[in-house]
Amino acid sequence: MSLLVANMVTKRFGGLTAVSRFSMEIPERTIFSLIGPNGAGKTTFFNCVTGFYTPDEGDIVFNTRRINGLSTDRITRLGIARTYQNIRLFQNMTAIENVMVGQHSLLHSGLVRTLAWLPVLVEENKATTRARELLEFVGLKGKGDVIAKNLPYGDQRRLEIARALASDPQLLLLDEPAAGMNPHETTAIMRFIQRLRDELKLTIFLIEHDMRVVMGISDHVTVLDYGEKIAEGSPDDVRANPKVIEAYLGKPVEEV
Amino acid sequence: MATLTATRHSTISPWRSTAQRGVVLGLVVLFIALVGLVGAFAKKDLVYEVISVGQFLLLISGFIGGYITGQRSEHLGIAARVLHGTMVAVISGVIVALFLLLATTVDFRDILVNSNRDLFAVLQFKQEAPLSGAIVLVVVFAVTGLAGSLLSLPPQRWRAPIMTGLLVVLLIGLLADLLDVLLVSGPFKPLAEFLFPRKGISVPGALALFVVSAIVSTIWPFFGQVTTPARKWINSPGRKPVKFTLIVAVLVPLIIVLPWVLQLYLSDVMTNVGIYILMGLGLNIVVGFAGLLDLGYVAFFAIGAYVMGLLTSPDSSLALSLTFWEALPISMVVAGTFGVLLGIPVLRMRGDYLAIVTLGFGEIIRILATSEVLLPVIGGPQGILGIPKPALFGLVFKDAQYIFYIVVVCALIALYVSWRLSDSRIGRAWVAIREDEDVAEAMGINLVSYKLLAFAIGATFSGMAGGIFAAKLGSIFPHSFNLLISINVLSLIIVGGMGSLPGVFIGALVLVGLPELLREFAEYRLLMYGAALVGMMLIKPEGFVPAQQRKRELAQEDVFPEELEEISAPAVAEEVAS
Numbered sequence: 001m002s003l004l005v006a007n008m009v010t011k012r013f014g015g016l017t018a019v020s021r022f023s024m025e026i027p028e029r030t031i032f033s034l035i036g037p038n039g040a041g042k043t044t045f046f047n048c049v050t051g052f053y054t055p056d057e058g059d060i061v062f063n064t065r066r067i068n069g070l071s072t073d074r075i076t077r078l079g080i081a082r083t084y085q086n087i088r089l090f091q092n093m094t095a096i097e098n099v100m101v102g103q104h105s106l107l108h109s110g111l112v113r114t115l116a117w118l119p120v121l122v123e124e125n126k127a128t129t130r131a132r133e134l135l136e137f138v139g140l141k142g143k144g145d146v147i148a149k150n151l152p153y154g155d156q157r158r159l160e161i162a163r164a165l166a167s168d169p170q171l172l173l174l175d176e177p178a179a180g181m182n183p184h185e186t187t188a189i190m191r192f193i194q195r196l197r198d199e200l201k202l203t204i205f206l207i208e209h210d211m212r213v214v215m216g217i218s219d220h221v222t223v224l225d226y227g228e229k230i231a232e233g234s235p236d237d238v239r240a241n242p243k244v245i246e247a248y249l250g251k252p253v254e255e256v
Numbered sequence: 257m258a259t260l261t262a263t264r265h266s267t268i269s270p271w272r273s274t275a276q277r278g279v280v281l282g283l284v285v286l287f288i289a290l291v292g293l294v295g296a297f298a299k300k301d302l303v304y305e306v307i308s309v310g311q312f313l314l315l316i317s318g319f320i321g322g323y324i325t326g327q328r329s330e331h332l333g334i335a336a337r338v339l340h341g342t343m344v345a346v347i348s349g350v351i352v353a354l355f356l357l358l359a360t361t362v363d364f365r366d367i368l369v370n371s372n373r374d375l376f377a378v379l380q381f382k383q384e385a386p387l388s389g390a391i392v393l394v395v396v397f398a399v400t401g402l403a404g405s406l407l408s409l410p411p412q413r414w415r416a417p418i419m420t421g422l423l424v425v426l427l428i429g430l431l432a433d434l435l436d437v438l439l440v441s442g443p444f445k446p447l448a449e450f451l452f453p454r455k456g457i458s459v460p461g462a463l464a465l466f467v468v469s470a471i472v473s474t475i476w477p478f479f480g481q482v483t484t485p486a487r488k489w490i491n492s493p494g495r496k497p498v499k500f501t502l503i504v505a506v507l508v509p510l511i512i513v514l515p516w517v518l519q520l521y522l523s524d525v526m527t528n529v530g531i532y533i534l535m536g537l538g539l540n541i542v543v544g545f546a547g548l549l550d551l552g553y554v555a556f557f558a559i560g561a562y563v564m565g566l567l568t569s570p571d572s573s574l575a576l577s578l579t580f581w582e583a584l585p586i587s588m589v590v591a592g593t594f595g596v597l598l599g600i601p602v603l604r605m606r607g608d609y610l611a612i613v614t615l616g617f618g619e620i621i622r623i624l625a626t627s628e629v630l631l632p633v634i635g636g637p638q639g640i641l642g643i644p645k646p647a648l649f650g651l652v653f654k655d656a657q658y659i660f661y662i663v664v665v666c667a668l669i670a671l672y673v674s675w676r677l678s679d680s681r682i683g684r685a686w687v688a689i690r691e692d693e694d695v696a697e698a699m700g701i702n703l704v705s706y707k708l709l710a711f712a713i714g715a716t717f718s719g720m721a722g723g724i725f726a727a728k729l730g731s732i733f734p735h736s737f738n739l740l741i742s743i744n745v746l747s748l749i750i751v752g753g754m755g756s757l758p759g760v761f762i763g764a765l766v767l768v769g770l771p772e773l774l775r776e777f778a779e780y781r782l783l784m785y786g787a788a789l790v791g792m793m794l795i796k797p798e799g800f801v802p803a804q805q806r807k808r809e810l811a812q813e814d815v816f817p818e819e820l821e822e823i824s825a826p827a828v829a830e831e832v833a834s
Contacts, residue, residue: 050698076700090691093684100681101688105700107681111709114680115673124680167700 003028003171003203004049009058009068011044011227018044020227021058026171026220031197031204033214035238036224037247042207043085045224046173049205050082051075062171077105081169083160085176085207089148095159096144099131102166131166138162138192154185165196171203172196178210186210190217215239223247270329274340278347281321285352288313289379292370293780298378300776301456302429308456309430310378314352318345318397322404338405345401346394352379353390360386417470424469429457434522434773442517511664515657524656525772527728530663531721532768535745536752536760537670538717543746544755544803545683546710547690549611551742552598552618556715558625558737559594560587560722565640565732566633572640573633580646584723591719592712599711603704606693618742625734639733643726659728666724670717674757677713686710687755744768747785751792753799762800 002025011019019041026032034042047053049060051072060068067075081102090098107127109120135144138158143151148159157177164172177193178186190213196202208214214221215235222232225247231238238244288294298310307315322341329337356379364371380389381396407415428435432452439448451461490499515523535557542550566572567583578586598617602610624630626637634640646653646662653659677683685706688696697703726732748767752759767788771781792799 052694052698071702072694072697073700073702076698082698084695088692088695090688090695092691093687097684097687101684101696101699101701104681104685104688109681111682114676114682117676120680127681163699 001028002026003063004205005059005061006045006049007059007061009045009048009055009060011041011048011053011055017227019048019055019224022224022227022229023058024222024229024232026203026205028170028203029197029201030219031193031206031217033206033208033218033221034224035208035211035214035221040224041227042224043175044227046082046175046205046207049075049173050080073105076167076169079168079170080173081164081167081171082173083157083164083175083177085179087153087156087160089156089160089163091149092147094145094147095135095140095151095162096128096131098148098159098163099134099166100127102163103127103130105167134162134165135159137165153180157181157189161192165200169202171205173205173207175207176209177206178208178213186213189213193217270332270336270340273329274325274343275347277321277325278344279351281317281344282348282351285314285317285348286355288317289352289375290368290370291780291783292375293777293783294378295370295372295374296777296780298374300430301432302426303462304454304456304458306459306462308378311381312426312429314378314393315396315400318349318400319404319407321345321348322401322406323408324404326405326408334409337409338402341405341408342398342401345397345404349394349397349401352397353393356380356390356393357386417473420473421466421470425457425462425465428465429462431773432456438517438519438522511661515660520655520657523660525769527656527660527663528772529764529769530660530667531725531728532745532748532764533667533760534663534670534721534724535718535741536748536764537667537674537757538714538721539745540749540755540757540760541674541677541686541717542710542714544749545678545690546686546707548707548710549607550614550711550714551611551739551746552614552616552621553714553718553745554737554739554741555598555618555621556591556595556718557722557725557741558621558734559715560591560719561726561732561737562625562634562640562722563587563590563719564723564726565643568727569640569643571642572635577644580644580723580727581648584720587723588716588719591722592716595711595713595715596708598715599708603707615739615742618739622734622737622739625737637734639731640726641731643730643732645730646727653727656728659724662724662727666720670720671757673713673717678755678757682706682709747789749799751788751799753802755803756799756801759799759801759803766800 004026006022006024009019009022010017022041022045024032034045036042044053048055048068049062051067051070051074055068058068059066062075062078062080065078067078067080070078090101093101107123109123113119132144135141138161140151140155140158140162143155148156151159161172161174161177174193178189181189193204193206193213194217197204206214206218218235220232221235221238223230223238223241223244225243230243230247231241233241294310294313296310297313298308300309301307302309302312321344325341325344326337329340332340356376359371360376376386376389379393380386381392383389383392407418428451432455436448436452439445439452451457451465453461457465489495490502514526518526535553538556539550539553542548542553564580564583564587566574567576567578567586568580569575570577598614602613605613625634628636630636646659651658653662677686685696685701688699688701689703689706693703729736744767748763749760750763751767752761752763767785771778771784777784
């Protein structure tokens, strides 16, 4: 069954068509990669899925529910979480607080319960425990009280994933999770993403430039260029596709 | 980075920066003198018949010049540091001396009103002739600069007691009149007579204060490390309720007797401070937690005050004559509702735009209060008179000494609400919005409801403050609700520390309490505010009491340090192993 379905999605900024009549289907519990040269419209499409942009045309359906036009916070509550290409943590909060903000949609304490004090203690304790577990899961055990901006780069990436996991999503959107990582760290993140699929039974929607990651772990790859889908299929299919090679490397000289 | 600073030091010659510092300091001293501060302070004795506050300002300028130069030129040798420090002070002294010579020959008074005999008398240090006065002035600057640069040499451990001593003497000297009045009637009469013989502090008194505070500041750090059995017991796990009870047991009687110790005038000051604390706690939620810069905050204070006036005063157009206790919740609800109403149009705005629009709202409310349209309802410029004093079981809260208790109770309620919210799902959502609105929304936080909640709670506190304010004064006028109040409240949050609850208390005491005590310099209040804010931004931008991040992971509440090591040691070992 497909968890996320995009049908002829178009997003324009003035005269520029960033995403053009893009369709795709992400089956449940797969790692689905979206690749393409810089400026191909990958992040724009991510933003359409998470509700940050509203598509001009077409539909995005999550779990049989049409979600384009919904606000970002509602989409999150439906079960979609994301990370950002340029890390966007809550810089001045501690790691554990970042994760607890991620749990926002799962907690229920409102004004009255918070002021009454006792009713929220149980919930807060549970939330703290869960946050600690998530930090441990992503490999940040013992760093929960560090202010996010003081964490090293790699840890910030992990924390961002922990924060996204905290909302207990079905679909996780990762925007270039391996950016700026060395080969060793990249291998670690590849294994980690596979664990997310296999252990947490998540569906992963991945944007990535590092071909080792994309070809190594994807179940399915879709290629965007100038906002249009130029290829899709298994990693091997896509790697052999002449259109893809052309988009990344340019046309051979004799054809020009 | 290190090489960068090194090259910077070698390219700019130390003499050039010394000359720059000297000129800047000289101009600052001249500015302070010419706006009239030195002259005004000259009438107030710091140490009786030895030094006035005005002269102290001059001395401290040279001292600070020497001190800062000594500190900033740590790459130079000791002799060079002292030399440059002294030279900065000398250069600034020469500038002021040159001005003195010029001003005593040519009359500037048409342009610079404060360039008068009073000022010259201070600058000349009791010398008859301007020339000898100028020489003494330069020498005094040189000596203070020397002292300042010498003091910058030893490590912090030695510096701190001297600085503390100087500060304590300055503070007590400034507040001498008030302290004298307070102490002279009580059991501390001998102390008052020793410290404050006539005006300012006595010479032996000043020395004693300096020595005592220096000693206290030296041994204080050691005192903190001592682990007495009692301290260990109180800090051990599960003693939190005991600790809390002890604090309450000490604080409650203290608060009850405070207005009677302070007497009427100081109680009035404290009540004003309390009203500002209430507003500060409210604005702290809007600006400090949620990061929504609201410059029209006075509007809700005004609404609270007017609702109180309209509902309780028999002279008002409504003439409902409700009691204070019935009207206060209504004031809060109405102010809170307006908080939401004014919040709706600015939901999409951020930063500067939000500040300007809210500034406009504040002004609209003030102008409406003076306008013809509402004249029949709220009295226009005449305001509302005859607001009755609160009464409870026959006890009339007739003046500030009684109103103080109402303020304390309300401030405690506001403090409780702020404290509960700061460390909760709601508080985290606000901080997330402050840090990054888009990401906060992507965490499932509904921006509309959380922003409006912040506006509503902030406005409710302000409305509560306004209601008490109206009842305290007994009459309200539109001109009491000007922009300056919004700015005061914002400043006290900034000075105390954004988002910090103790910071609101400290900020209100410093920015509202101190100026009230130094009424004689009221004209310079805004100048000092500006200087304090600029200084704060340069030296301690996070405020006096920065908001603390709560430790959750290892240092959980009630965990004692020894246990902590036990917990963390295996964790570290595990990490090393992996």
